[in-house]
Amino acid sequence: MNNKALHTLEYEKIINRLTGLTSTSLGREEAEKLQPSRELPIVERRLAATDEAVRSVMFKGVPPFGGITDIRSSLYRAKLQGILQPPELMEVAQFIMGSRRLIRYISLAGEETELPLLSDLCEPLTDFKSLEDEIRRCIDEQGEVLDSASPELASVRRDIRINAGRAKEKLDSLIRSSSIQKMLQDVLITMRNDRYVIPVKQEYRSHFGGIVHDQSGSGATLFIEPEAVVQMNNKLRELKIKEQNEVERILRMLSEQTGERADLLTGDAEILGQIDFIFAKASLANALSATLPEMNDEGRFHLRKARHPLIDIKQAVPIDIELGVEYTSIIVTGPNTGGKTVSLKTIGLLSFMAMSGLFIPAEDGSQLCVFDGIYADIGDEQSIEQSLSTFSSHMTNLISMLGQVTDRSLVLLDELGAGTDPAEGSALAIAILEHLQKLGCRLIATTHYSELKAYAYNRNGIINASMEFDVATLRPTYRLLVGVPGRSNAFAIAQRLGLPTSIIDHARGEVSEDELKVDSMIASLEEDRLHAQAERHNAEKLRRDIEKLQKELQDERFKFQEQKAKLLESAREEARSAISKAKREAEEIISDLRRIAMEEGASFKEHKLIEARRRLEDAIPAQVAKPNRASGAKQVKIELGDEVKVHSLNGQKGHVVELTSNSEAVVQLGILKMKVQLVDLEPVRKTASNKAPVQATIVKRSRDENIRSELDLRGMMLDEAIMEVDQFLDEAFLSNLGQVYIIHGKGTGALRTGVQEFLRRHKHVKSYRLGQFGEGGAGVSVAELH
CATH class of the missing domain: 1.10.1420.10 (MutS, DNA mismatch repair protein; Chain A, domain 3)
Structure with missing residues (x-):
């Protein structure tokens, strides 16, 4: 690149x-x-x-x-x-x-x-893990070799402790003597060169045998190893060497395993x-609130609400821009500080980001192209040291890139042709544009020259664009308008600032008729655009109002149908109750008649009794079907794999997994499958990014899944931290985690103390401890869960 x-x-x-x-x-x-x-x-x-x-x-x-x-x-x-x-x-x-x-x-x-x-x-x-376990068996979290690393090391260190204890006892008994204490600078035992010594005043040197190991800076104190402990210190030194050799052997063994x-x-x-x-x-x-762009290598890109990633999201004005379909070049005109340069940088930087595998700050559906090179000449790059003017610097950059640009390149040019005579500069700018057009690259250029507006207007593959300027407030809006060339607005700005009308009229007279026609054409286009924009806003408002009324009407119709169904159901329920009562009475009468007939020998025709019972059952009214939101609407075709709502189950959502007939379907609702009438189903509206699967999908969740295994509380107050820890432990427990890490930092220790007190009382916590070496030490608490 x-x-x-x-x-x-x-x-x-x-x-x-x-x-x-x-x-x-x-x-x-x-x-x-x-x-x-x-x-x-x-x-x-x-x-x-x-x-x-x-x-x-x-x-x-x-x-x-x-x-x-x-x-x-x-x-x-x-x-x-x-x-x-x-x-x-x-x-x-x-x-x-x-x-x-x-x-x-x-x-x-x-x-x-x-x-x-x-x-x-x-x-x-x-x-x-076997290597990890072996290292942890031999070395603790503080980076010290453990006694348990080997039996030999444990034995040597035990002997060291015993001999050290004996040497200290011997010296301790010596310095407790009142006659000796007056000869000592301090009544204490210290060490020099890994040997136990006592601090003796210089004048009492001859009263002690042994070895002098050191003296104070003033020479008033000598650090003497008394004769009585020389052999003990010698023994300790031998044991220390054995310890060092054994530790080295253990480290060599672990290093060899690591090296393998x-x-x-x-x-x-x-x-x-x-x-x-x-x-x-x-x-x-x-x-950056960024999204995944769609990529191609065909020279097409379409940015929707794109923002410059280095500008605060609250201040950045999004731009919409498309290139590579109907036109391959854009000429952007407009006043200074209107946002032209930022727009150029946004397009180039977002292209670089996407080609690097980074999401871009733009709306979903934005497209970008993979270019073989992106070339940019942006900003004032004059150099006093190199004796280059602004124009020379721009020309140097252009000459360098012209030898490298291909039909798969993107070229971004800021203030094309600026820094020299306007007539020559505009002519040169047009020639450069012509050359780049022939190469077939994608080009976006900004300029002040009005000649380029006409050039872009009369050429295929090139379109004008401008940065919107609000004449009423004399401020740019930073919005990019593709298809509308920019106006200088110099006369309007001067008039609003109070320049006499006579001077402005005289200035207008100095402008050529062609330029006035261009400016008039641009003003007309701007007026048409604003009018179309206002009409679009009105149409959108009218559409929203109609949709709102339509929804209210549908809701009223549903309420009416629901109330009607309730009244009918109530009436039928009363009728069913009355007929049921009559049926019970009739059954009792029939039973009595049958019993009397058997007792008196009379003959009844059984089939007539059965026919009478059937007529009673047919008289019971059927249950009224409840209305659904889709009632009255055109029946929507249900297909295999559609996501649907079941109205009789309060709008429960599921997927169609089988069509059993023209009137019924089998719907997967969670782990259940049930057969449902097609009229009781309503398809869920599909979006481009959310299409229902063809087959039902069962998502399995692991019992020990977790949202987080670490919680960072640094910067929180204790009350807020306790609430976070409580929720965190519940999530970890439900996810079947055995161990979690709570980061509270060291600081004053108040947050650590409060958190550990809460852990001690929490029902999910089996035990807790401070972090060990490599886990954060005293800044982290590690909790073991039940």
């Missing part, structure tokens, strides 16, 4: 912001070397990876990168049979643990949404750096 264009469009500021969002030095290294790509498949893959990270964060929260550090230098030394120090080995153990936690996070997120690229990245990652896996762990570090970099891109997308 053209490095000058990257600098001109401030691409490095986007990279700086991206690197600030990485969680590890490995990810920061990946972000710092990010460059736009010219290849469409590479760009699409980059954007797809960013999209997967965005969806992962949406479903599972921020990924855990704790413990993942750059251990490649340590691995390299271990591979060369160097001995790693305890802190370095603990970093290896923490790295293995962090890698495992991140793999688990992506696995759980993959159960919620498809993550093919992130899953493929995680596939080669190795889990050396160095290549695989180095590969893991590079992969984890890429994953961190991908999630940093997702964080940037969230910070």
Whole structure:
């Protein structure tokens, strides 16, 4: 890519912001070397990876990168049979643990949404838990080799403690003597050169045998090892050497095990750096309220409500611009400070971002193109040192880029032809535009020259555009208007500022008739645009009013039908009740008659009794069907896979999984399937981004899924923090997490004390502790859950 264009469009500021969002030095290294790509498949893959990270964060929260550090230098030394120090080995153990936690996070997120690229990245990652366990068995979180690392080390350290205790007891008994105390500078035991000594006044040196190890700066105090403890200190020294040798043996053993896996762990570090970099891109997308652009390599782009990513979202004025379909070049005119340069930079920088795999701050559905080069000549670049004027500087840049531009390039030119005589400058600008048009590149240029407005008006493939200016307020609106050339508005501004009318009329007389016609044409176009815009607003308001009335009418009709159905149902219920009562009485009479007939031998015809009972049942009125919102409306065709609402179930949503007949369908409602009449179904309106699946889908949620495994409370008050911790623990418990990390920082300790008191009483917490080495130490509390 053209490095000058990257600098001109401030691409490095986007990279700086991206690197600030990485969680590890490995990810920061990946972000710092990010460059736009010219290849469409590479760009699409980059954007797809960013999209997967965005969806992962949406479903599972921020990924855990704790413990993942750059251990490649340590691995390299271990591979060369160097001995790693305890802190370095603990970093290896923490790295293995962090890698495992991140793999688990992506696995759980993959159960919620498809993550093919992130899953493929995680596939080669190795889990050396056995090495991690061995390191943790031998080294504690503070980076000290444990006594339990080997039986020999435990035995040596036990002997050291015993001999040290004996030496201190011997010296202690010596300094407690009143006759000795007057010879001491201080009544204490200290150490010099790993040997126990006592501080003796200079004048009493001859009263003590032994060895002098040191003296104070003034020479008044000597640090003497008395004869009585020389042998004990010698023994301690021997034991210390044995301890040091055993510790070195243990570290060499762990380093060898690490060195055997160095290549695989180095590969893991590079992969984890890429994953961190991908999630940093997702964080940037969230910070910019950015969306996924559609990409092509056909020279087309269409930005919807695009914003400059380096301008505050509350202040940025969105622009809409399209290029590469009906026209390939845009000439933007308008006054200074109207936003022309910002619009150029927005288009160029968003193109660079998309080609780098970054989301862009624009509305959904925006399209961008993968260019083989983006060339920008923007701003006043005159150089006193090089004796270059503004015009010379622009020409130097143009000459440089003209030799590189192709039909797959994007060229952005600011103030084309400026800095020289207007007549020559406009002529030169037209010639440059003609040349670039023949090359077939995509071109956006800004200018003040009115000649270029007419040039663009009469050429195929070129269209005028302007930055809107409100004459009433004498202020630019920063809106880009494509299809409308800009006006200078000099006379209108001068008149509103109070310049005498006679001077303005005289100035108008100095303007050529052709220029006045152009200005009149532009004014007419502007008036037509404003009128069309007002008409469109009125039409939209009228449409909203009609939709509101239509909805109110539909609601009233539904209420009427519902009330009518209730009245009919009430009447029929009364009739059913009366007939049911009569039926019971008739059954009793028939039973009595049958009993009398059997007793008296009379003959009754049974089929007549059955016929009479059937007539009674037919007299019971049928239940009235309740109306639904779709009643009275045209029957909508229901197809397999449609998402529908079931009116008889209060609008419950489901998917059609089977059409059993022309009047019935089988609907999947959660885990249930039921047969429903087609008239009781209403299709859910589909959008372009939300189409119902062809088959019913059952989403399985893991019992131990979690939204977060870490909670950061830094900067919160205690009451607010307790509420966050309570909700966090509930989520973690429901997700079947065994261990969570609560970051409260060190500070005064008030937040840590309050949080740990709450953990002690919480029903889900089995135990808690402060973070160990590599987990955050006293700034983190680690809670074990039931």
